[in-house]
Structures are given as C-alpha cells and as structure tokens.
Amino acid sequence: MARTRSKSFWSKYHERWNNTKSLVCIGLDSDYKSLPSCVLTDHNPQYTFNKAIVEATSAYALAYKPNLAFYLATGVKGLEALKLTIELIPEDIPVILDCKVGDIGNTMQAYIFACFEEYGVDAITINPLMGTDVLLPLLADERNYAFALALTSNPSAAEFFQQKSLAASIGNWIGAFPVTQLGAVVGATQTRQLSTMRNLMPDRLFLIPGIGAQGGDLTAVIHHAVKNQHEPEILINSSRGIIFADKTANFAETAAKEAQKLRDAIKEEL
Amino acid sequence: MARTRSKSFWSKYHERWNNTKSLVCIGLDSDYKSLPSCVLTDHNPQYTFNKAIVEATSAYALAYKPNLAFYLATGVKGLEALKLTIELIPEDIPVILDCKVGDIGNTMQAYIFACFEEYGVDAITINPLMGTDVLLPLLADERNYAFALALTSNPSAAEFFQQKSLAASIGNWIGAFPVTQLGAVVGATQTRQLSTMRNLMPDRLFLIPGIGAQGGDLTAVIHHAVKNQHEPEILINSSRGIIFADKTANFAETAAKEAQKLRDAIKEEL
Numbered sequence: 001m002a003r004t005r006s007k008s009f010w011s012k013y014h015e016r017w018n019n020t021k022s023l024v025c026i027g028l029d030s031d032y033k034s035l036p037s038c039v040l041t042d043h044n045p046q047y048t049f050n051k052a053i054v055e056a057t058s059a060y061a062l063a064y065k066p067n068l069a070f071y072l073a074t075g076v077k078g079l080e081a082l083k084l085t086i087e088l089i090p091e092d093i094p095v096i097l098d099c100k101v102g103d104i105g106n107t108m109q110a111y112i113f114a115c116f117e118e119y120g121v122d123a124i125t126i127n128p129l130m131g132t133d134v135l136l137p138l139l140a141d142e143r144n145y146a147f148a149l150a151l152t153s154n155p156s157a158a159e160f161f162q163q164k165s166l167a168a169s170i171g172n173w174i175g176a177f178p179v180t181q182l183g184a185v186v187g188a189t190q191t192r193q194l195s196t197m198r199n200l201m202p203d204r205l206f207l208i209p210g211i212g213a214q215g216g217d218l219t220a221v222i223h224h225a226v227k228n229q230h231e232p233e234i235l236i237n238s239s240r241g242i243i244f245a246d247k248t249a250n251f252a253e254t255a256a257k258e259a260q261k262l263r264d265a266i267k268e269e270l
Numbered sequence: 271m272a273r274t275r276s277k278s279f280w281s282k283y284h285e286r287w288n289n290t291k292s293l294v295c296i297g298l299d300s301d302y303k304s305l306p307s308c309v310l311t312d313h314n315p316q317y318t319f320n321k322a323i324v325e326a327t328s329a330y331a332l333a334y335k336p337n338l339a340f341y342l343a344t345g346v347k348g349l350e351a352l353k354l355t356i357e358l359i360p361e362d363i364p365v366i367l368d369c370k371v372g373d374i375g376n377t378m379q380a381y382i383f384a385c386f387e388e389y390g391v392d393a394i395t396i397n398p399l400m401g402t403d404v405l406l407p408l409l410a411d412e413r414n415y416a417f418a419l420a421l422t423s424n425p426s427a428a429e430f431f432q433q434k435s436l437a438a439s440i441g442n443w444i445g446a447f448p449v450t451q452l453g454a455v456v457g458a459t460q461t462r463q464l465s466t467m468r469n470l471m472p473d474r475l476f477l478i479p480g481i482g483a484q485g486g487d488l489t490a491v492i493h494h495a496v497k498n499q500h501e502p503e504i505l506i507n508s509s510r511g512i513i514f515a516d517k518t519a520n521f522a523e524t525a526a527k528e529a530q531k532l533r534d535a536i537k538e539e540l
Contacts, residue, residue, distance in 0.1 A: 104424045
C-alpha cells in the first residue's frame, strides 16, 4: 500500500525526534554486491534485505535514507525493491531519497513527481549548482523538503566547495528559502566548517553523513553542529556501518545493535 | 537485445559525424504528460512513442539523449521504456543518458554500473560540484564518457556558475582529464560565454542544449563554439522542438522533418 502524505517532512522529523529522542538516519545503501549471501536466493534480494533491516532497526531510526544509485544499478527489479521498501516503512518515520538531483523546468518537475508522488518519499537531496531554478518545482508543495549539498566530506570537495568560499555562498543561498522546506547536507569530516555552516544557518536541519565508514568524529560533530540540545536540528546518517556490519544470517540483529549503539552515543554527546 | 559496447562514445561520435555530417542530438524528454493522445492506449506509451520517434528520425541524428527524470516519473514501467528504447537505437548512434549525477565512491560506482552496464548507454551527463571523486569511477573504463555541467543556460545559473568565475574553474578542471572521456555541457543562450569556454577547452566536445524551446540563437552558437568546421566538436541538442512539434498521429513524421531542418540549418552555419 502506498504511503499517504498526510504530514510534511518537517513535521514528521520533529514529531519523531520528540517521540524517540533518536537522531539516527539509517542509509539504505543496499548495494547488491554487498548483500549477505543468505538473501541472494530470494526473488528480490534487495527488498528482502531492506525489509529485514527496517523491521529490526525501526525503533532506533529517526529516518531512513535509501540511495537511488543502488536501485538503478539493478534495473527494473531494483526500482521495484525501492518502491516496496518505501511502502513498508511506517508512515511516522520520514524517508529521504538520496538522489542529489539538480535540474530545471519540466525536468525538475518530473524528478519531484517521481520522488514525492511515484515513490512516495518525504524528502530528497538536491545538488544546488544550477541555482534557484532547481528549487522552484519543489517549493510549490509545502510538504516537500530537500537537503541541498552545502559542504561534502569527500577529499575532492575542496576543488569547488571550499574554493572561493562556495560553501558559504551555498549556505547563504539556502538561508533565503523556507526553513520548513530546505535543509543542508554538511559532511561530518569537516568539523571546523560545521561550525561555520551552523553559524550561517542557525535554524536549518543538517543531514550529516560521514559517521562510521567515512570516519567522522561524533563528539566533534555534535559539538560543532548542535546549538540547543533540546532542538538539535540534525540527522546523523550511517549506512554501511549499520546495514553491512554483519554479513551472516544475523545481519538484521546486528544492524539493530549498531543503530541502537549510534542512537545512544549521540544521546550521550548531547 | 542489449547493445554491445564494442566502441567508445568518443569513437562513435566521430565516426557518425564523418558518416552523416549531422550534429543533431535528439533529446528524448518523453514526458508522459506531453505524449500525443494516440499512443496513450498502448501497453507502454513512452516506449511506443520513443520507438516511432527513433525510427523516423535516426537518419538525421548524430546522437540521442533520453533524460532519466521522465522515466523515473512513471515508475517501474518508465524504466522498462528507457531500457527498451536504448536497446532499439542502432549501435552506431551513441546514446547519452542525461542524469546529471554527481556522487562519490561506491555510490558513483553504482551509478556508472547502472548507466553503462545495466542500461547500456555510451555517455552520461554529470554534475561536477563534488570534484574529481565524481569522475574516478567513470575514468576506470576508457570507453566511458561524460559531459560535465560547465555553464548552463537557465536564469539562475548566474547564482553559482557565473559567480566568482566558477564556470571558468570548472572549464579548467575539465581540461585536466582525457579529452576522449570528458566533455562539457555549455548552454546555448550564453553565447558570449560559449567563446570563453571554447578558448578554455579548445578540443573538447561540447553538448549544447537550449536550441529551440529554450530560445538559443543557432548562428551565434556555431560562431562562438566551432573553431574548425571540419572538426566542430559540438552536439546541438533539441528535445521538445523535435519530439513534441506535433501532437497528432503524424508526430513521428513531423519530428523527422524538424530533425532534418535542424541538421540542415547547422550545416549552413558551418
């Protein structure tokens, strides 16, 4: 059954934070090549895997974030797995499709329709390089929400993001749009810049990848990104560190333990 | 039957230019909402439409460029239409998937696999904001090719692209990678900047959208983007101006006329 869209991402985020005190976003980067062998004989291994992961971890998740790339890579069956996965996630848990799309006009309208209507997610990630034209079709529906790439943690991010303070320009640009519809992706390994970005965008939601497999330091991240422990306005994403922590038939149990561990570690730092 | 990948995009582009003297790229932006009503009762209207368009226009096309957004928007059936469309395009006509992806590491690997292996295209468009990490998985196979967004023609492009000469930075960045694997998307409505970009990247292939529906001036585009009429190193894209020129049952015939007209108009300007 398709998810309804009775509430905005912004509402769902805050309600779920109040109800669970978790800030964990679980990245469903369910790369076919990395799936545990026990699911490979199923009809749709990516869906079987995701179903087990979601059922085991949902108590510890503020949100889930499937990444489009891993579902495109397995063709039509992959998109079926993506759709079924999104439908099985309980409605009060927001789903962010990580697709980093950035196009304009009728093309961006088609992406917005695809993500929010056809696949039924609550939020997406966008690439802001083409400017405000990227955002316009998204802003047309107040329930829609996007995280714009503002500063990423990969080695070559310095080539453009840090160059000529493009990150600050993007930060200022994000600040001009409704706080209820636009947040920022800010990499966890750039902890000093996290402070700069928080000062530029005091009330924005930050989606922070790079904890776990990519080596971000949780203590420093919380210190730099959170101004008010009661309204932290962050989501800490971990993908492989949770879903692929164990490749045996116990993968889902282990994922639940890792998700719980991350939730508790964040609580302690707040 | 899936397309083989016996030749690189770079080879296919130059062979097809030599054989056809066409520089036309036909954008398969087959938005479901804009399809002629005569195809809507078919099992997969987007595929039926594309098949008729490709069969009618292939003599005038150097390349085809489907845009991922319009196929994602129609769910699993849309991806089926995309895959079947790519398979029906003759192997000597290169196919560019317009997806403007830009991610890193295993995610970018998954996109590369999806585009070049699963869907079997010859080239893609990429968003370079995250830097060289975006390119590394693509460069690993010498047949792969990408057009990086270097300067776009939308109104808000000025917010980041023109600001602080980011376009020039991206142009220089593109110039550091193999000419046989990386080209540039350069918007047609910024004709003066086209000259600047051509001077920065004298030997690169330019994919030039914005002719037709977006209003670019063909004479000015050719004048600024082409240095050598025998090796023009450009692709002029038109999407809606060709495929949606006529919404009656004659849509494919009209598309062929429009494609031929554009091919001939370019020839005259060279």
